[in-house]
Amino acid sequence: MDKKILGTPLKEEEMRRLKIGDVVYLAGTIYTARDMGHLRIKQLLAEGKPLPKNFDGAAIFHAGPVCLKNSDGSWRLNVIGPTTSIRMEPYADMVGRLGVKAIIGKGGMEQETLDACAKYGYVYFQAAPGCAAQLAQGIKTVHSVDWFEMGMPEALWDLEAAEFGPLVVGMDSQGNSIYKILKTEALKKLDVLYPEK
Numbered sequence: 001m002d003k004k005i006l007g008t009p010l011k012e013e014e015m016r017r018l019k020i021g022d023v024v025y026l027a028g029t030i031y032t033a034r035d036m037g038h039l040r041i042k043q044l045l046a047e048g049k050p051l052p053k054n055f056d057g058a059a060i061f062h063a064g065p066v067c068l069k070n071s072d073g074s075w076r077l078n079v080i081g082p083t084t085s086i087r088m089e090p091y092a093d094m095v096g097r098l099g100v101k102a103i104i105g106k107g108g109m110e111q112e113t114l115d116a117c118a119k120y121g122y123v124y125f126q127a128a129p130g131c132a133a134q135l136a137q138g139i140k141t142v143h144s145v146d147w148f149e150m151g152m153p154e155a156l157w158d159l160e161a162a163e164f165g166p167l168v169v170g171m172d173s174q175g176n177s178i179y180k181i182l183k184t185e186a187l188k189k190l191d192v193l194y195p196e197k
Helices: 012-017 035-046 085-098 111-120 132-136 178-193
Strands: 005-007 023-032 059-061 066-069 075-079 102-105 123-127 139-146 156-171
Touching: 023 102, 035 085, 075 132, 075 139, 085 102, 085 111, 111 123, 111 156, 156 178
Parallel strands: 005 023, 023 059, 059 102, 102 123
Antiparallel strands: 023 156, 066 075, 123 156, 139 156
16 A cells, blocks of 8 residues: 655645545644644734744644754754644634644544534544654654744744654544544443443
């Protein structure tokens, strides 16, 4: 089976073709943003101020990278792993309005994100937790960092990916969620194992 590599900026039509369970790799720009980064974006939009990056067709990684500074002042990535995505659920529609076409994280998200995926044509990718060193090998360059005053994990990092992954489509734009399916199946098994008396 051929390795599916998608380049940024991502296109809505290719995102809408993806289904839960598909495995892909990303090439091109990936931005990191966590709780504080999403909140800063929301505040800037509310104030009518410009954002530091163009998020149209972008991939946002819910991650707190560990970067090391080179002697010339540039940065290099040491490790990068996904953080729990559910904390960013309140920003699902905002992310879609920005034109973001992929979210990368772990643990999945809820109905608001599923609705936004369908509305705006973006997907949620599950990155393998516990593989921060392996995932870092897919990043070739750190272009820049914004909002470093919020701390290294919360800053907005602009990364250049060569072959970042593997990433599994956990939520697609057709309203399907691996996490929702797993939860439903688990609850069914609980009912069998522990029937009400």
